[in-house]
Amino acid sequence: MPIYNEYSMAIRAYNYWKDKPGFLLDADRYEYWAIFAVEEGSFEYTINGYTGQAAAGDFVLCPPQTDFHRRLASGWLTFHFILFDWREGELGEEERKARGVLSRFPDCRFRLLDDDRTLSTLAHFRRLSHSTPNSSFLFKLREHLLNDLWLALYLESVQSAKASPSYQDPLMIEVKSAIQELAYQPFLLMDIAERFHLNKVQLTRRFRRSFGVNPMDYVTQLRIKKARSLLSGSDQTIDRIARSCGYDNGFYFARVFLKHVGLTPSQYRKTHMI
Template sequence: MEHTLYFVGSERFVQLLNHIYWRQKGAFDLAEDLYDTWVAFAVEEGIFRYEIGVQSGEAGFADVVLCPPGVPFRRAAITPLTFHYLQFSASREEAAELLPPAGRSLINDTKRLASTYAYLRQASEENDLPSELWKNHLLMDLWQLFQLERRQSRLKERKFTEDVLMAEAAVLLEEQAGETVSLQELAHRLALSPVQLTRRFREAFQETPSDYLKAVRLKKARSLLAASTLTLAQIAERCGYENGFYLSRVFSKAMGVSPSEYRRRSRV
């Protein structure tokens, strides 16, 4: 019996289609393949060379190599390879927010990663519904771990401030960037007046909360324009803007090019 599995949460879903655990594979049967679904090679041991579109390099332990649907995947083992072959489906739009970029992504938390791999090994020969659900959960764990580390990396890039309350304000603005944000409500949550919040935030980050929020929203809009096929109206909704027309006006003024032109240039 074929099981259809979905991970649902925050309007995101991934369906695991196939999982194979390969041990000490000295060479790939096919030097190049083309898949109609997403495919990931999660390496436990060994090194292999890959080429996916314009992305190329070598991957080893703690690397996850991701190939999108319809893109040629060239590969060659350099040393005997032990890895998890993970084939799954995901919508293009949600994949743009959830999955790593095509090519190699490094997972830094190797202890957590090794635990996930161990559970995948244990379940690799099981095909009953509970096991398939468990493996789907473990696949999602890989992507959630990647997202967690990416968020932590972004936090490190943020301007440092010794004002703990303003650091919290910045985090709240980032978390709520896709929604309607009220400066008054944010100030109330931090037990400040709007004037106090604006003054302290400017002292901490050399910009107002509104300017900071705008920068966060535009960064997300640029990412979605470059990596997804979402319409401008859909991007506007995800970035906290009323409609695509307003986003286009703000984007064009800030970036010097229209959203459509930015998308075109990003895909050259």
């Protein structure tokens, strides 16, 4: 009979790397499943012959005993490194389906549609990394967070399968992914439009029709969500947070933040600091 009070995913190792200037090894392989959860920066990777780039909010999953090639795309990288394994035991059909959700990403990269949940969960992981005692309870808390991410991903996939949108523009799905990769650094929408052989007007119209929001408004949403997480969960300066979110300086970032949140970054930090 299944034991329902045990988490399915068992954490074997965990580390939080902040402002890492590069990887110690260009390639590695692990005994267990490995997850790289990117908080800031970006890196390029190759797993099972597939090459991709992961940015803030992305999770890269590498199967056991598989070569994992990686290098920083630019600057520095802040990420959570998690090794996990599946606990053995009798599996029902539902859990078998839920575990299978991780194999639906041939590029080994996934992200939750609920960006707020991702930011919140990574913030909890980050806070737990500062806890001194390496107790069994600390491991249990981390396993709770990891299993919550997996089950949230599964629920999103179930919801997505039940939904019946009239039409999803395949090209705009690619555009959205490209925007997510570039969202936290300065970039021009025109460059993305040219990359997909469109002009800015065509891209904006098709993107809004697909997702109900203009491309640059979507970028601002992503940046504000990340800024809120960093303001409440870190002691970084406003200027540093501005650069981490893709803004050239703290002054312009503060204006954008005030417009969308109704508070200055400093006011938000005072009222939301954990």
